Amino acid sequence: DTQMTQSPSTLSASIGDRVTVTCRASQNIDTWLAWYQQKPGKAPKLLIHKASNLEDGVPSRFSGSGSGTEFTLTISNLQPDDFATYYCHQYDTYPLTFGGGTKVEIK
């Protein structure tokens, strides 16, 4: 199985900050990686697919990069609506797997 290791597990930041979340795959997944945002009591929302492709309607302050085993999600100019938990997810091989999540909190 492909293990996804996400860091940090919690991140404290202020409005306007630039934040970066890292995701590491235990084996090469090319760019078959997605990022999701989840707010309390809500279903996850797809932000980025294929490592760097922004979904329609997602603000351009979100960006993704990486390939192979190392990936990053960057939020530039953090906004109040961005405080949430973020998950990476590999869909290269079954079983599909998720990272453990990164909770972005208000500093």
Add this chain to the structure above:
Amino acid sequence: QVQVAESGGGVVQPGGSLRLSCTASGIAFASYAMHWVRQAPGRGLEWVSVISFNGSKTFYADSVMGRFTISRDNSKNTVFLQVSSLRVDDTALYYCVVPGHGGELEYWGLGTLVTVSS
């Protein structure tokens, strides 16, 4: 507009069974694989199972293999998850998800809650 709706959750004793259902509209349902993903209270996301567009192929997480069965009825735009031999650690919100064209998990329902408790 794609809409996904799960049902069938409830409270069940350890060892019990439930049949979860999911209907999807706004898509050519018979052309899409369908996934189930679960989330235990206060925990992260765990992929559970997938069924191919025509039902010929299925895959499962190791944690549910042999206890859960996924199936579909394309005439009713519905996918099912039969959950059996339930354990306390199967307690979770079960989401049904429609994949995007590349396989990413794109459209999520609101989930149906399964609680396993004696």
